[in-house]
Amino acid sequence: MPEARREAFMARIRRGEKIEAHDWMPDDYRLLLLRLIHMHAVSEIMGAYPEKEWVPKAPTLRRKMSLMAKVQDEIGHGQLLLRVAEDLAAPLGRDRMELMDDVITGRVKFHNVFHMEAPTWADAGIIGWLVDGAAIITQTALLDCSYAPYARVLKRICAEESFHMQHGESIILSLAEGEPWQREMLQEALNRWWEAILFFFGPPVVTDAARRMMEYRIRSRTNEELRQKFLTRYVPRIRAVGLEIPDSALRFDEEAGLWRYTEPDWERWSRVVRENIGPKSQERIALRRMAHQDQAWVREALVRARTAAVV
């Protein structure tokens, strides 16, 4: 019987049907999705911190408003995704609080790029332009995900990310067209971020989890396909603004139809994500602890006040 149920589920997947939160699903489908979406949600929230640092310092009123709006969007994406993750986690007896606790205890990982420092205003621009640009590529590849609630949320997220990319591009263009020291600041920021952005797509090896996600049509592209797409889209744009990509081995191999590049240090970056040992990992986890644990009295007060109002 369970096998027949699973087979019927796979038949739905093969027909391209979408799965809803209350549909029956195999446990490993649920777990794969939960791991993916939980990490995505947490990465959106942790991704707000590097840019949040620049909100108070943004150099004009327009930049300040636009950066605030972007950080708000990122937290908003985290919220939308947490709702999707909560539904998946509920049958496992886990709730929002636990999903957030996992950030603090290190049970859930977040993207490598958000463990990094953003020491200059140019870094804030690079994050919007290239990190969000990279995220658009990985997220649009999931728009056809077999899990309908995730696909629906991604539609909105992708639309907003494209504004973020334009916001980043606008900062970049001002710097690129600005004073020599502004261009230098920009080049240094690109040098700092390049390897991390290449790693962002994940190692080229197709892991067992990735293979199962493809079978379930949770995702359809490999990490390497997505990285290649990013290079095709962004290498010409980066060069067009007069920046030099910090990789002398970078070239397009016409014969193979592939970009060749110096590989990121897969092991080092994997450890950054796995063990939270990037330059800003612990500081940003501490910020989340401040929001989640230090403000617990506020959430408790709300529950008491609402209960009192009902009684």
Added chain:
Amino acid sequence: MAIEADARVRDAILGGLALQLADEELFLGHRDSEWLGLAPEVEEDVAFASIAQDEVRHASFWYELAEACGFGQADALAFDRAPSERRHAALCARPNGDWAYTVLRHYLYDAWDAVRLAALAESGDEVWASGARRMLREEHYHHLHMERWVVDLGRAGGEAAARLRGAFAALLPDLPDLVAFAVDPQALVDLGILSRPLADLRRAFVARVEATLSRAGLPAEEIAARLAAHPREGARQTAPDHDAAALLETMNGVRSLGAAVW
């Protein structure tokens, strides 16, 4: 000559008021934005970020009006003026403190802002009036949001109510300067910018907050007494500048690198 002189006087007064409103909105919006990523719940983070953006957008509108009055370019007015040249009420630049202080400060500020905007919305100057009307619509939602928080924290009792009482005690001395103007309010009435005198606006402010604060278990009656003791009939004094100095030091993190287009 007399007409030109009148225009100069008018611009000086109106520009002074625009700068006050702008500095207050910018500083409070800046303080609000410090909560990004740190609010007690992600839903609140999104809501608070939205409010912060509204405040900075309002500031931008007022700085542009000051610019139109010949005070200089809006961004330069926002970022490059010294702390001692600022026109804000001290309360707007205070550090955030805890969530109780944050929401109670915002509630009191929004209540006053709504009263002040309602008076400006009846102004004889259409640019001022239409700007004020637009902001009033947004402030309405800020007010509802903050009112809910204040009442909930008060009704929750325990630690939350104690923190709220602490916030009230800390905010009370700042209220007479909040509910005042950096330029002589009578001159604003004479110019037709303000439709009602300050004393009327103060009464409207007290009427607006009293019931809510009482529901939250706070000694609301202390506000009227405090305001009566400090009427601030003329132009109020400049706020002590240490909070503004600390805030501006952060705010100029990028601009201080050098003259450039950003």
